[in-house]
Amino acid sequence: MRKIHRSWSGEPSVRHKSAAGGTLTALGRYLLTSGRVHAVLHVRADDRKPWLTMSTISRTQDEVLRGAQSRYGPSSPLVNVHRLLEERKRFAIIGKPCDISAVRSLGRVDPRVEWLIPYMLTNFCGGVHSAHIAKAVLRHHGVDELDVALYRYRGEGWPGPLRVQTRDGSVHDLPYPGAWRMGKFGYELPFRCKICPDGVGEVADISVPDGWILRNGKPVYAEAPGTNVVIVRTPAGEELLRGAVDAAYLEVSPVSVEEIEQMHTNHHRKAAASAALFALRLMGQGTIKISGYRTSDGLKRAGLRGIFQQFAGTIRRVITRENREHLI
Structure with missing residues (x-):
């Protein structure tokens, strides 16, 4: 991490409309007006089915603002990457951490990525639920999809x-956070999200989670003026943040790493992901080969309780799935 701050949009209307402080929206708007890029690739609600999410290309500030606010369901922003690369004009990407990892991987085989995508921005991701959850919410309210x-x-x-x-x-x-957790709607993360090492956006130029206000070391979800944390990870991100602040698109204030860890404890569970993979191997299940996962550091951070929870939880899910398949 090169820089960390609390952050929020310098435009009150953008700050209010956005999911938190509007930092990613403000950065997208600034990138276009400053001429750093010709387009921003991101997502927004589907026009025909608003509970779904679609890839969108914004070329104006207003179009970026139209895509503000979190989309917790599945999304595929990268379907338009090759289209934009073919245009041979610079563009930025605002996506999930795994989307940014995919583009970094593409850059290893396609030199256009380095030339044409100077900025890659992301949020913190706790995992992506399926579209069935949104439909369950509609049923809960007695609302027809149409x-x-x-x-x-x-x-x-x-x-x-x-x-x-x-x-x-x-x-x-x-209300939040109960609605986000979707407990009564059968909310369950895909297994790949439970072991994903990308959740905090280490491969992005800037990653931007919520900047929850803390009370006694725990986040408070009461309504307040929106605030993010902005974590700068590359020289390109540092230059972008400085420009956005100087142009009054963003405002910032101090924050510590310790505060960020208290705000986003859900990412600690992933530290023991290697225990889940070991459990899969013991159960004779297919698994994946991983490099650069920082296994020893993760297990140390997770502690014995976290390791046991991942190990036992994985075995339980395998047994439950096998029993369900047997009944079918």
């Missing part, structure tokens, strides 16, 4: 409610 005019996971406040609005104007809200 009647949905708006499906917003976050925003219009911080953190803001999960809102479903129908074409006739009726509004149905679920």
Whole structure:
């Protein structure tokens, strides 16, 4: 990490609309107006099915703002990468950490990535649930899919409610964080997300999680003016942040690494991912070959309790799946 700050958009309207402080939205808007890029590749709600998410290319500030607010369901922003590379114009990417890793890998075999994608920005990712969760929320509210005019996971406040609005104007809200966890809707992360090492966006130029306010070492989810943390990881990210702050697109204040760890404890569980992979091998399941995973550091951070939880939880899921398949 080269720099860390709390951060939020210098434009109050952008800050309020966005999922948190609007930092990624502000950076995207600044990149276009400063001429650093010709386009920003990111995602937004699907026009036809608002509970789904679609890849979008923004070429103006207003288009970037239209894509503000978190999308917790599945998304595929990279479907437009090759189209933009063919245009031979510089563009930035705002995506999930695994999306940024994929583009970095593409850059090893396609030199255009280094020439044409000077900035890659991401959030912190705790995992991506399936589209079935959004449909379960609609059923919970008794809303037909065809009647949905708006499906917003976050925003219009911080953190803001999960809102479903129908074409006739009726509004149905679920509060954060209960709505995000989706417990009563059968929320379960894919296994790949449980062992993903990319959740904090180490391969991006800048990674931007929520900047939760802490009380007694724990995050508070009460409504407040939106705030992010901005973590600068590369010289390109450092130059971008400095320019955005100088141009008043962003405001920043101090924050510590210890505070960030208290804000985002869900990423600690992934530290014992190698225990989950070991459990798979013991159970005769297919697994993956990994390099550069920092296994020993991860196990040390997870501690005995974290290692046991990953190991036992993986075995339990394998047994449950096998029993289900046997019944079928």
